[in-house]
Amino acid sequence: MSCPDSFENGDPCPALQRLQAENQLLRQAMVRSSFAVVGHDSAVDHCLRELRQVLRGEDGAQLEAVLAQLDIVLVDVASRRSASLHEQRHALIGQATKLQTLNLSQELHRAITQFSQALDEIDPLQLDLSAALSEFNQYQWQVLAQFVAHKSLAAGLLEGLGTPASALPADKSAVSNELDRGVSPSSENTAAADDQPSMLGYAYIVGRVESVLYELFEDDDLPANYQLQARRLKRKINRGLHGYELVTVVESLARLVRDAASDQRSLGDYLQQLIERLAEFQASLMDMDAAQADEVALARDLDQQLRAHVDHLQHSVREAQDLEQLKTSLTERLDSLLASLTLQREQRERRDQALLGRLKVLAERVAELESEAQHYRAHIDTQQRQTLLDPLTGLPNRAAWNARLRTAMEQWQARGGDLLLAILDVDHFKQVNDSYGHLAGDKVLKLIADALVRELGEKEFIARFGGEEFVLLLPDRSLASGQDLLRRLLASIEACPFHFKGERLPITLSAGLASFRSAETGEEAFQRADQALYRAKHEGRNRLVVDGEMTVCLAP
Numbered sequence: 002m003s004c005p006d007s008f009e010n011g012d013p014c015p016a017l018q019r020l021q022a023e024n025q026l027l028r029q030a031m032v033r034s035s036f037a038v039v040g041h042d043s044a045v046d047h048c049l050r051e052l053r054q055v056l057r058g059e060d061g062a063q064l065e066a067v068l069a070q071l072d073i074v075l076v077d078v079a080s081r082r083s084a085s086l087h088e089q090r091h092a093l094i095g096q097a098t099k100l101q102t103l104n105l106s107q108e109l110h111r112a113i114t115q116f117s118q119a120l121d122e123i124d125p126l127q128l129d130l131s132a133a134l135s136e137f138n139q140y141q142w143q144v145l146a147q148f149v150a151h152k153s154l155a156a157g158l159l160e161g162l163g164t165p166a167s168a169l170p171a172d173k174s175a176v177s178n179e180l181d182r183g184v185s186p187s188s189e190n191t192a193a194a195d196d197q198p199s200m201l202g203y204a205y206i207v208g209r210v211e212s213v214l215y216e217l218f219e220d221d222d223l224p225a226n227y228q229l230q231a232r233r234l235k236r237k238i239n240r241g242l243h244g245y246e247l248v249t250v251v252e253s254l255a256r257l258v259r260d261a262a263s264d265q266r267s268l269g270d271y272l273q274q275l276i277e278r279l280a281e282f283q284a285s286l287m288d289m290d291a292a293q294a295d296e297v298a299l300a301r302d303l304d305q306q307l308r309a310h311v312d313h314l315q316h317s318v319r320e321a322q323d324l325e326q327l328k329t330s331l332t333e334r335l336d337s338l339l340a341s342l343t344l345q346r347e348q349r350e351r352r353d354q355a356l357l358g359r360l361k362v363l364a365e366r367v368a369e370l371e372s373e374a375q376h377y378r379a380h381i382d383t384q385q386r387q388t389l390l391d392p393l394t395g396l397p398n399r400a401a402w403n404a405r406l407r408t409a410m411e412q413w414q415a416r417g418g419d420l421l422l423a424i425l426d427v428d429h430f431k432q433v434n435d436s437y438g439h440l441a442g443d444k445v446l447k448l449i450a451d452a453l454v455r456e457l458g459e460k461e462f463i464a465r466f467g468g469e470e471f472v473l474l475l476p477d478r479s480l481a482s483g484q485d486l487l488r489r490l491l492a493s494i495e496a497c498p499f500h501f502k503g504e505r506l507p508i509t510l511s512a513g514l515a516s517f518r519s520a521e522t523g524e525e526a527f528q529r530a531d532q533a534l535y536r537a538k539h540e541g542r543n544r545l546v547v548d549g550e551m552t553v554c555l556a557p
């Protein structure tokens with residue numbers, strides 16, 4: 002059916018009117034819907050702006066051109082989106098693979114593997130990125146929860162996540178930030194994270210303190226005097242610290258660092274003073290050198306003047322016409338010579354005086370230096386003595402033991418005879434600490450040391466080897482006699498009236514005894530005594546076992 006553009010009366014045909022109205026509506030709808038995608042891509046935005054202008058006009062040809070351009074831009078946007086989703090999927094699979102390399106529970110490992118496989122298989126355009134990130138985030142939390150439960154995984158986990166162990170955040174929110182870098186967890190995820198076990202609690206703090214302390218003791222700058230002490234603390238930390246031990250170790254560390262620092266400071270001050278004094282000496286010596294050079298110049302001067310006077314005199318004698326003239330000329334020359342000599346003498350006296358003054362100052366400085374050096378020598382002697390003593394019991398410490406063991410072995414090798422080595426260990430000492438506290442434990446150790454020293458003669462050497470362990474060197478004693486002595490020691494400790502808050506504390510020792518064999522090292526003899534001690538413990542404690550003998554001696 003054809004429709005004329007207008008009726009004869011000039012009104013447009015109704016079908017055309019409807020078409021024009023629909024066209025107008027369509028254009029308006031397109032303009033409005035174009036606003037819905039604004040802001041996603043600048044090229045698309047640009048095209049849509051042009052499209053809107055064209056839609057508001059009537060130019061059909063222009064509309065076609067803009068739509069063709071929009072088609073191209075949209076194809077480009079789709080391909081960029083696909084590439085980006087592809088990359089993000091790849092990155093997520095990479096992170097999941099890193100998690101898988103950690104030592105995880107089978108169940109968690111399997112879940113992450115499945116997650117990773119599903120990601121690998123999905124068409125990137127179908128990927129719901131925010132759901133995938135949310136799931137990955139949950140796996141990260143589960144891994145972290147496992148790592149806190151098994152602290153040893155820490156290093157591996159943090160390395161796995163590309164984070165150095167030292168950068169482990171100090172609180173849970175920081176951990177969340179660290180793990181969620183680049184990921185915006187939904188409120189659901191955050192709630193899930195809050196439900197995780199309290200993973201950064203006490204165990205974590207102790208772990209961190211232990212590793213920081215350990216690092217501190219790695220410091221090679223610590224003076225040699227303090228290295229033994231540091232090594233012992235380090236061993237203690239290495240074994241793992243109980244809560245109550247943490248405080249003691251930190252206190253010991255503070256003391257050690259303070260002592261070492263003040264030691265180094267005073268030594269540093271002393272050296273600085275020494276350097277300044279040496280500079281003064283050098284300056285004085287240079288002054289004296291200059292004075293000596295002046296002296297030489299003065300003598301040369303005097304010599305020249307004397308020669309000049311003698312020349313004059315000879316000349317006067319030769320030229321003199323009569324005796325009176327000669328007399329006058331000679332008198333003048335001699336006066337002048339005398340004046341020169343006087344001047345020279347005065348100059349020398351002034352220089353001598355100055356030199357004497359400088360020498361006096363130098364002598365005073367030397368005396369000061371000597372007295373300071375003596376003071377420091379005494380200070381160092383005291384410190385050296387102290388480094389050989391155990392501060393708690395006052396007994397020689399392990400360093401002193403090592404030195405004494407060497408000399409005792411040398412003497413024994415030179416003289417022959419017997420040399421015995423014994424190790425004594427307090428029984429169930431942990432119970433003393435646990436039941437009565439560490440301070441009471443310290444007191445017990447001190448009392449045991451005093452009691453042992455009382456029983457020993459001058460030849461016997463006792464040291465605190467460490468913890469609740471004492472070591473004995475018994476020179477010139479047969480095995481039988483050493484055995485008697487040790488049984489006496491054990492009996493005296495058992496009989497000691499240890500009390501805590503009115504309650505009797507039963508304290509006993511176990512001991513292992515070994516006699517040195519020829520060509521054996523101190524360490525080998527120590528090991529045999531240690532094995533004997535182990536047997537004494539194993540067979541019921543409060544007893545002595547002699548290396549190489551089957552019988553076990555109970556304290557009499």
Ligand SMILES: Nc1nc2c(ncn2[C@@H]2O[C@H](COP(=O)(O)OP(=O)(O)OP(=O)(O)O)[C@@H](O)[C@H]2O)c(=O)[nH]1
Pocket residue numbers: 393426427428429430431432434438439440441442443446467468469538542
């Ligand atoms: N108070 C105090 N305790 C210490 C000191 N040095 C080590 N200890 C403690 O000594 C205890 C030694 O315990 P263990 O090695 O288990 O030995 P034990 O409890 O004596 O048991 P047995 O030796 O098998 O009889 C630990 O609790 C240490 O903390 C110290 O200087 N003072």
